[in-house]
Structures are given as C-alpha cells and as structure tokens.
Amino acid sequence: MPEKNNLKYYILFDTNTHGFAMQALLKEEGIPSRIAPAPRAIQGELTCGMSLMIEPENIGDVRRVLEEKKPRYHAVRSLEGQINPHRDRYC
Amino acid sequence: MADNLQMWTDLGMDVDKHDALCQVLPTAFGDVYLSQENRPEGMGFYDFVVADIHGIRPSELIEAQKNGRKVFGTFCVYVPDEVVIAADGIVSGLCGGSQFWVEGGEKVLPKSTCPLIKASVGARLDRTCPFFRIADMYVGETTCDGKKKAYEILGEDVPMYIMDLPQMKREKDIVKWAEEIKDFAAKVEEFTGNKITVEKLNEAIHTINEKRKALARIYETRKSDVIPISGKDALLVMQIAFFDDPARCAEMANKLADECEQRVKDGVSVFPAGTKRIMLTGTPLAIPNWKLHHIIETSGAAVVCEEMCTGTRYFENLVEEDLGSLDEQYMALSKRYMKNNCACFTPNDARIDDIVRLAKEYNVDGVIDTNLKFCCLYDTERRNVERALNEAGIPVLGIETDYADSDAEQLRTRIEAFVEMLG
Amino acid sequence: MGFIGIDIGSTCAKTIVIDENSAIVYKDVCPTGWSSVDTANDIRVRLADAGHVIGEDPCVATGYGRVSIPYADKTITEITCHCAGAIELFGYRDMVVVDIGGQDTKIIEVAGGMVRNFWMNDKCSAGTGRFLEVMANTLSVSPDQLTALAANGSDTSISSMCTVFAESEVISLIGRGESKENIAFAVVDSIVRKVSSQAGRVNMSAQPVVLTGGLCDSEYIRKALSKELGTEVETNPDARYAGAIGAATFAKKIKR
Numbered sequence A: 001m002p003e004k005n006n007l008k009y010y011i012l013f014d015t016n017t018h019g020f021a022m023q024a025l026l027k028e029e030g031i032p033s034r035i036a037p038a039p040r041a042i043q044g045e046l047t048c049g050m051s052l053m054i055e056p057e058n059i060g061d062v063r064r065v066l067e068e069k070k071p072r073y074h075a076v077r078s079l080e081g082q083i084n085p086h087r088d089r090y091c
Numbered sequence B: 001m002a003d004n005l006q007m008w009t010d011l012g013m014d015v016d017k018h019d020a021l022c023q024v025l026p027t028a029f030g031d032v033y034l035s036q037e038n039r040p041e042g043m044g045f046y047d048f049v050v051a052d053i054h055g056i057r058p059s060e061l062i063e064a065q066k067n068g069r070k071v072f073g074t075f076c077v078y079v080p081d082e083v084v085i086a087a088d089g090i091v092s093g094l095c096g097g098s099q100f101w102v103e104g105g106e107k108v109l110p111k112s113t114c115p116l117i118k119a120s121v122g123a124r125l126d127r128t129c130p131f132f133r134i135a136d137m138y139v140g141e142t143t144c145d146g147k148k149k150a151y152e153i154l155g156e157d158v159p160m161y162i163m164d165l166p167q168m169k170r171e172k173d174i175v176k177w178a179e180e181i182k183d184f185a186a187k188v189e190e191f192t193g194n195k196i197t198v199e200k201l202n203e204a205i206h207t208i209n210e211k212r213k214a215l216a217r218i219y220e221t222r223k224s225d226v227i228p229i230s231g232k233d234a235l236l237v238m239q240i241a242f243f244d245d246p247a248r249c250a251e252m253a254n255k256l257a258d259e260c261e262q263r264v265k266d267g268v269s270v271f272p273a274g275t276k277r278i279m280l281t282g283t284p285l286a287i288p289n290w291k292l293h294h295i296i297e298t299s300g301a302a303v304v305c306e307e308m309c310t311g312t313r314y315f316e317n318l319v320e321e322d323l324g325s326l327d328e329q330y331m332a333l334s335k336r337y338m339k340n341n342c343a344c345f346t347p348n349d350a351r352i353d354d355i356v357r358l359a360k361e362y363n364v365d366g367v368i369d370t371n372l373k374f375c376c377l378y379d380t381e382r383r384n385v386e387r388a389l390n391e392a393g394i395p396v397l398g399i400e401t402d403y404a405d406s407d408a409e410q411l412r413t414r415i416e417a418f419v420e421m422l423g
Numbered sequence C: 001m002g003f004i005g006i007d008i009g010s011t012c013a014k015t016i017v018i019d020e021n022s023a024i025v026y027k028d029v030c031p032t033g034w035s036s037v038d039t040a041n042d043i044r045v046r047l048a049d050a051g052h053v054i055g056e057d058p059c060v061a062t063g064y065g066r067v068s069i070p071y072a073d074k075t076i077t078e079i080t081c082h083c084a085g086a087i088e089l090f091g092y093r094d095m096v097v098v099d100i101g102g103q104d105t106k107i108i109e110v111a112g113g114m115v116r117n118f119w120m121n122d123k124c125s126a127g128t129g130r131f132l133e134v135m136a137n138t139l140s141v142s143p144d145q146l147t148a149l150a151a152n153g154s155d156t157s158i159s160s161m162c163t164v165f166a167e168s169e170v171i172s173l174i175g176r177g178e179s180k181e182n183i184a185f186a187v188v189d190s191i192v193r194k195v196s197s198q199a200g201r202v203n204m205s206a207q208p209v210v211l212t213g214g215l216c217d218s219e220y221i222r223k224a225l226s227k228e229l230g231t232e233v234e235t236n237p238d239a240r241y242a243g244a245i246g247a248a249t250f251a252k253k254i255k256r
Helices: A017-030 A058-070 B003-010 B014-035 B043-051 B056-066 B081-086 B101-106 B115-125 B130-134 B145-152 B171-192 B197-219 B231-241 B245-267 B291-297 B326-337 B348-362 B376-391 B407-423 C036-049 C078-090 C129-136 C144-151 C163-175 C180-198 C220-231 C240-253
Strands: A006-011 A034-037 A050-054 A075-079 B069-074 B090-093 B137-141 B160-163 B276-282 B300-309 B366-372 B396-401 C003-008 C010-016 C024-031 C057-064 C095-100 C105-111 C114-120 C207-211
Touching: A006 A058, A017 A050, A017 B043, A017 B115, A034 B014, A050 B043, A050 B197, A058 A075, A058 B376, B003 B014, B003 B056, B014 B043, B014 B101, B014 B231, B014 B291, B014 B366, B043 B056, B043 B081, B043 B197, B043 B231, B043 B245, B043 C163, B056 B069, B056 B090, B056 B130, B069 B130, B081 B090, B081 B171, B081 B197, B090 B130, B090 C114, B101 B115, B115 B145, B115 C144, B137 B145, B145 B160, B160 B171, B171 B326, B197 B231, B197 B245, B231 B245, B231 B300, B276 B291, B276 B376, B291 B300, B291 B366, B291 B396, B291 B407, B300 B348, B348 B376, B366 B376, B366 B407, B376 B396, B396 B407, B407 C078, B407 C114, B407 C163, C003 C036, C003 C078, C003 C240, C010 C240, C024 C036, C024 C240, C057 C078, C057 C240, C078 C095, C078 C105, C078 C114, C078 C207, C078 C240, C095 C180, C105 C180, C129 C163, C129 C180, C144 C180, C144 C220, C163 C180, C180 C220, C207 C220, C207 C240
Parallel strands: B069 B090, B069 B137, B137 B160, B276 B300, B276 B366, B366 B396, C003 C057, C095 C207
Antiparallel strands: A006 A050, A006 A075, A034 A050, C003 C010, C010 C024, C095 C105, C105 C114
16 A cells, blocks of 8 residues: 655745755755655645655755754645645646 | 635636635645655755646746736647747646546637547636636647637637648648747737837747757656656656746756656665556647556556647757748748657658657657547547557557546556556 | 465355365355345354364455455455456466356456456446346346346347436336346347457457356356357356366465
C-alpha cells in the first residue's frame, strides 16, 4: 500500500523571489529541497503558489539555517499523505 | 502572491470557481511529479512554473499588454508563431487539458465533442483560466470539424481569426497555406499596429528555430539506452513550451538538455535497466493532462517519445532562415508547417512513416496509440498506424480516453497487461 | 506446499490452489461484495481453514481488485493470467481466449504460449456479464434461467448496445407481450454480437477459440457464440477459474 504517512515539510512564501532566494541558500548549505505547488490544506490566505518541499530528515538542518541566516519566508508547515502515485486523481 | 487574486479579479475571472482548480492542482502535481526520484535539476524551473501556473506567466503577459503588446491565443501547432513575434506580438497556447473545464464546454457543445475542445471552450466561457482572459485575439485553424464550429461560439465572446488549413499536401496546397500565412500577417499587422519586415520576420524565424532545436536536443537524449529524463518530465517541458516566452523556453530547454546529455554520458537513468520503452502516438496532451504518462510510468514502463502535437510534431523540421523577401519567407514557413502530419490530412502516409521511423530511432519496445474520445480523425487513422507497426514487428496498444479519472483503473489494467506482454 | 492464485473480479472472487504438479487441490468462488478489505480477509480465512497459510504458500493476485489483496506476493493483470490459465485448462499454445467477465470482455490472442495481442471493451457494460445480469433482473429471472430460456426463443433483437437503453428496449418488448424466451434470445444475441464485433480483428478460424469467465457453464452461450464467430468454441467447467489458475501457475515461479 502507498505510504499513507509520507510526512513532508513545506516552506511557504509571500513571493516567488523569497522562494528562489531560499532555494539558493539551501543549495549553498547543501540541504536538498524541491519546488512544489503549496498544498491547499496549508496555504491559508495565499493563492496558488510556490513552496519548497523538505524531507523530514533534512528539516533539522533547515530550521538551523532559518535560525542562523534569517531568510525571508512565510511559514513552515508539515503535512502527511500528500504524495501518492497510485491515487489516480488528476486535474 | 495574494496579488494573483487581485489579478484574477481584474481579469473578470470567476475566482470562486477557479479556486476549485487551484485546490486539486497541487495534489495531482505532487502525486504525478514530486513522487519521482532523481529528476534532472533543470526540472526545477518547470516545477516552479506549475507551482504558480496561473500567476507568473499571466502577470508577465499583462505587463507586456500595458506596454502596448498584443497577446494571440492559439490552439494548434499549424499557426505560425513567427508571424506574431515579427510584429512584436506574443503567442500563448490555449488548449485545455483539464476535466475541470469540460463541464463548462458541455453547456454549449454536444457531449460527443472531444474533451480538448470542450475544455477550451469551457475555460473561456466559465472564466476560469487567466490565459483565456488575457489573449486579445484567438487564432483558430480548420484542423477538425469540432474546432471549426467551436470557434463560432468563441467568436461571440472574443475576437477570433481563422486560418483555413488545406487538408491535402499537393503543391497547390502548400502555396495556399503560404497565402493564408500572408493574410494572417496582414491581420496581425493591423491588430498590433506594427509592420512585419523581412528583418523582423527573419529574426522571429531564427528565435523559433532555436526553440525547436533546444527541445529537439532534450528528445535526442531520450533515444539513449540510459533514460536521463522521465516521459512525464519531457511532456511537462513540451506543455509549458506552448505558453512560455520562446527565448526563455529555448534557454531553459538547452540547460535541461545539457544536463540530460551529461546524464547519458555518466549513465544516470531515471528508470532501472531493462524498463520497457514506450512511444505514445496520437492526439495532443494539453496541460495538465498527465494521466497516461503517469499510468504508464507507474506500470513498469517508461515513455521515451511522444509522436504528438505536444511532442515531436512541435519541434521537428526547421524553417529556412535568412531569405530576402516576405513572400519567400511565407513560403518557407508554409513548407515547414505543411510537413507536420496531422490526421486531418488525407492521405496521411507521412505520419505513418514518421511513427515507424520514430519507433526505431527511439528504440521502443512498444507503441501506445492514444486518442481523445470523439476524435474520429485519429481514431480512424489508428487502423493504418496499427497495420504499419504490425508489419514492422512493433507491438501496439490502442487506447481511447478523455480527461476524467474514472477509467484510470481500466487503463492501468490494459497498460500493465501490455507491459507484461512485452516480456 | 500449495501455490495460491486469487482472481478478484467485479462480481466474483475466485481462489485456486495448485500443487507441485499443477493439479488443482482447492477451489473457491465467492461474491466480491462491496468491501475489498473484507473479501480479502474472508479469502485468507477460508484458505487457512483448508490448510493453506498465507505467508507460507506463494500467492499471486489478479483481476481488477488485485491491488486489494495486501498479502499477495505479486500482482499480475488478468490478461496475462487468463492466457496462462487457458493454456493449463485447454492445452493449446496458440488460441484465442474469449473471456466474458462481470464488467469487461477480453479477447486475448495467444501465440506460442504468450499473449500476442488483446482487446478489451471500453468502459461500458455492453457484451458483459453485467449486461446479462441487468436484463435477467428486468425479466425477473436468474442469469442461468435467462440463458436457458434463450435456447427456446427466436427472431427478436435488441438494437441498442448500451445497457441503459437496452433495458428500456426490453421493457417495451415486455409491454408488447413478447415471450420471455424471445426476449432472452434477443439479450444473448446482443451479447454475442458485441463480443463478435470486438473480436473482429482476430482470425478465428485458423486457431482454437476458448470461452472463459462466469458464463462458461451455459451451453447455449457457447453455441450462440460458436455460430456468430463461425467456429466451434470450446469451454471447460473450470473455465471461470482461468484467471485464478493462471495466477497460481505464476505463484509457482515465486522463489522463497
């Protein structure tokens, strides 16, 4: 069965510019991140937008960078079960 | 990004209804795209574009309009982008690939119309897609009966220009298409207020050729035993190519091609060795139609080539450059575009030859011939496609589907069985 | 040691266990029901009662519900399994398998013991067991009774292939006072014609044609199909288990 838990962290932004700056910063720090459309459940008042998806094993490093370098971002949220390649729900 | 909401409101969109699409897109994109491992880094750009698909590019287009530029929305790979660009206009694809828009189209079209047409009409009339709001003029072409009649409906709501595409490929048809291009150029000049000169058209021809070459480079790497990029990712690149600025499209595609070429050298594949190689042929897969690729690539096979408008038909063949007069240039454009092999032509043997040639070039184990429900042209042509592939000893599976999720289970069974059959 | 094959169809779940010599040592059929989880559990319990323990005996699942058997070692599509099952049952390496299932009908061309090509009906119940069931229901008879009645009917036809429209045609035939036998004849005729048109691209006369699936018990269906296809169609009392038998033969190849 597909990984129901499949916990991911998402860094949300107010603008794409902040998102790209964050992506560059994380790359510099050697922390993997992937651009993802922000899942609706955690998007709040933001509209269709960009987020950076972080694997759980890297979230500690990310938090350290957020603390040390104070890059601009909106929030960090975690969410389970977002990615399921066998769901067969398209759009 | 809350700016998007303001922009959509200003565009006269039905923001609430549109929100339903915004809700499902991240999930579908996550399931289909982010579930993949070891993707090329160059896909980051395309992920970003999708993440804000109704924000970034629309706002660029609106900025350009503020500076007096015109946006032309097109539905087909036969409409020559070069002419629009030469008049400092912008081209944006308008094909709808989501079930979300189909219902809106069914309000005015017969249900037995292909989903691509229904979605395109629905996106306009329901006001749920910014690109359909932004385009100052729609440019249609007579590639099928469904579209021809749909243009009459769209024409009640938006300026509509139609190009009359010949349905045969005799010398006089190529001449006729050159004339159609010339007429279109006159319309574009009138609408934009800009003159098309030999120099500007040569520049535009060069720009689009460079875009074609860049996309072709990515495809070239997919011929390798090592598969450097998934079919889904290659499809996304093609789908976004219809919307993006052509120079940026070429730049990003070239970057991705560099990476794919390096992967081939280093033996980096996104699939395990021995994964069955599939070519898809048939009707276009407009964004965000990722269903077939996803099912194939989660059934133990890889898509290595698309003989489709959202595939080889978009970039194969170049237009002759550096000609000295507009008439020669229009003729050169006609010659290139008339090399495209759409099932609307009769006879259409060249498409059958293309399919067999591509199947060999891409070293495929099998072909899946797909057609959008109610596209009788491609459906009928399937007979010739299957016969030619049978003669060439290449297994083929025929599939008819639309944008709905409801047949995913049946498709999985057929596609898995086909992959099992390939051994 | 046994080798388990489970075929979860849309109507019935079939379970087969074979031994090292490929002899059938256990067979079971039960309704699929609405909960695939319950069905899967149910099958596991019944297998255990018969001494076949999941986890010890290799197990392959097939059929549209194959993914709902969490304890299967492997899933294989029903196309491939029907091919393997038909080879076991009928002994041919080259043949055409016609499987009339609950919700779909498959035509499988088998060459050299492998699937060479296959055709499935689209998402539509025309020409399937479901169609027969709906029509039997409209006539207030069981599907078995319907095929028995059909043997004594003649000269009536249903023009629509669509189950919904065909049902209203049947209702108007009833209203017109047409006999049950004749209506049943028309229903079977409609299924047989649909299957035949689906098989139109295969050369039937050059090779054996076998019928698998839940309708294999009906001698009338077999005869009607033979007549329509222009060749003698063979069947076997165990042909409804073809998918499960095929799955069990694949279970034999699983290395522990």
